Amino acid sequence: MFFNRPILAIETSCDETSAALVIGHELRSNVIASQVEMHAKWGGIVPEAASRAHVESIIPVLREAMGNMPLTDLGAIAVTNRPGLIGALSVGLSAAKALSLRFQIPLLGIHHLEGHLLSICSQWPEAMAQTPILSLIASGGHTELVRVDGLGEYTILAETLDDAAGEAFDKGARLLGLGYPGGAAIESLAREGDRKRYSLPQGMRHAPEHFSFSGLKTAVLRLVEKEGAALDRAGAAASLQHAVVEALARKVEDAIAPEFRALSLVGGVAANTALRARLHDIATRKEIPFYVPERSLCTDNAAMIGLAASLRLARGQRHDASLDAYPNSPLPAAE
Ligand code: KG4
Ligand code: ZN
Numbered sequence: 001m002f003f004n005r006p007i008l009a010i011e012t013s014c015d016e017t018s019a020a021l022v023i024g025h026e027l028r029s030n031v032i033a034s035q036v037e038m039h040a041k042w043g044g045i046v047p048e049a050a051s052r053a054h055v056e057s058i059i060p061v062l063r064e065a066m067g068n069m070p071l072t073d074l075g076a077i078a079v080t081n082r083p084g085l086i087g088a089l090s091v092g093l094s095a096a097k098a099l100s101l102r103f104q105i106p107l108l109g110i111h112h113l114e115g116h117l118l119s120i121c122s123q124w125p126e127a128m129a130q131t132p133i134l135s136l137i138a139s140g141g142h143t144e145l146v147r148v149d150g151l152g153e154y155t156i157l158a159e160t161l162d163d164a165a166g167e168a169f170d171k172g173a174r175l176l177g178l179g180y181p182g183g184a185a186i187e188s189l190a191r192e193g194d195r196k197r198y199s200l201p202q203g204m205r206h207a208p209e210h211f212s213f214s215g216l217k218t219a220v221l222r223l224v225e226k227e228g229a230a231l232d233r234a235g236a237a238a239s240l241q242h243a244v245v246e247a248l249a250r251k252v253e254d255a256i257a258p259e260f261r262a263l264s265l266v267g268g269v270a271a272n273t274a275l276r277a278r279l280h281d282i283a284t285r286k287e288i289p290f291y292v293p294e295r296s297l298c299t300d301n302a303a304m305i306g307l308a309a310s311l312r313l314a315r316g317q318r319h320d321a322s323l324d325a326y327p328n329s330p331l332p333a334a335e
Helices: 036-040 047-066 086-103 112-121 165-175 183-190 214-230 233-255 273-286 303-314
Strands: 007-011 016-023 026-034 076-082 107-111 133-138 143-150 153-160 262-266
Touching (some): 007 303, 016 047, 016 303, 026 047, 036 047, 047 086, 086 107, 107 112, 107 303, 112 143, 112 262, 112 303, 133 233, 143 233, 153 233, 165 233, 183 233, 214 233
Parallel strands (some): 007 076, 133 262
Antiparallel strands (some): 007 016, 016 026, 143 153
16 A cells, blocks of 8 residues: 655645655654744745745755665655645755656655645554545645545545634734744643633634634734733633634534544644644544644654655656646645
């Protein structure tokens, strides 16, 4: 089911420059150079700055991921080619193509969200043989509830009409003066607060196909304006986290029909302890396994791209040097 030769995987779709060495479903390395500090100064991602930082980091990150293995030992090079910031994607894609051409190594482009979906395969290599899986992707750019029937067999059951779940954390954190990115900062401040302190909207409660987080952002803005110096920031962080977790979890509860054989949670927001615990409970109640990657595999990384590639390469899939990058792209088919 997995490709049995070493795969060098590259991920540069957003603000992490990452390279990983994957053999089968085993991760030999997963190097991540984060640009978070640089973007924090601007309060968000500046695409042009992201591209330049990828150019600076890509060679050292590739070298570190390869370790002592010669490039000629590689069986394939996998690279995120969609969706993402086009300038950022192009840096990883150019590096992948150059190595592929120079050393005559097969090349495969991978969809970023398929990488997140299949990030569970390192800990649960048999996961894709036990489908359907109900998968929640919650990241800085995406919030999607997906029915996974196999590799490339993805049906979107619900998606966001406006902001992503991660954006709700990031924008809320900015309003509370916590800096960028906000997820981890909200999570740690929320530990000191009461989640019932403020009542915040959970968005689209009765629309099974849609999430919506823009109302939550507006509500936090109003709250900050209304309370001023009297604002209980820890209470606000806890209430915000609770609203996002409940909005996500309730949609999962509504969608989890008896045919699902597992529940999975992936993407950067899957690093959130409260969300992990809430979805773990749902799976336990349904008596099905709960797959959630360790935290370093939740936020953007190249290992997940290598895992997705390993499954596709084992099926004989390859691309050539005409491979392109795309800013938007639907979830991929089986091919
Ligand atoms: O998957 P990811 O690294 O990048 C995208 O593909 O978007 O997700 C990044 C998002 C950010 O919005 C960040 O605030 C959120 O994941 N995040 C968290 C936590 N850690 C990262 N959200 C909530 N709790 C966390 N602990
Ligand atoms: Zn991501």
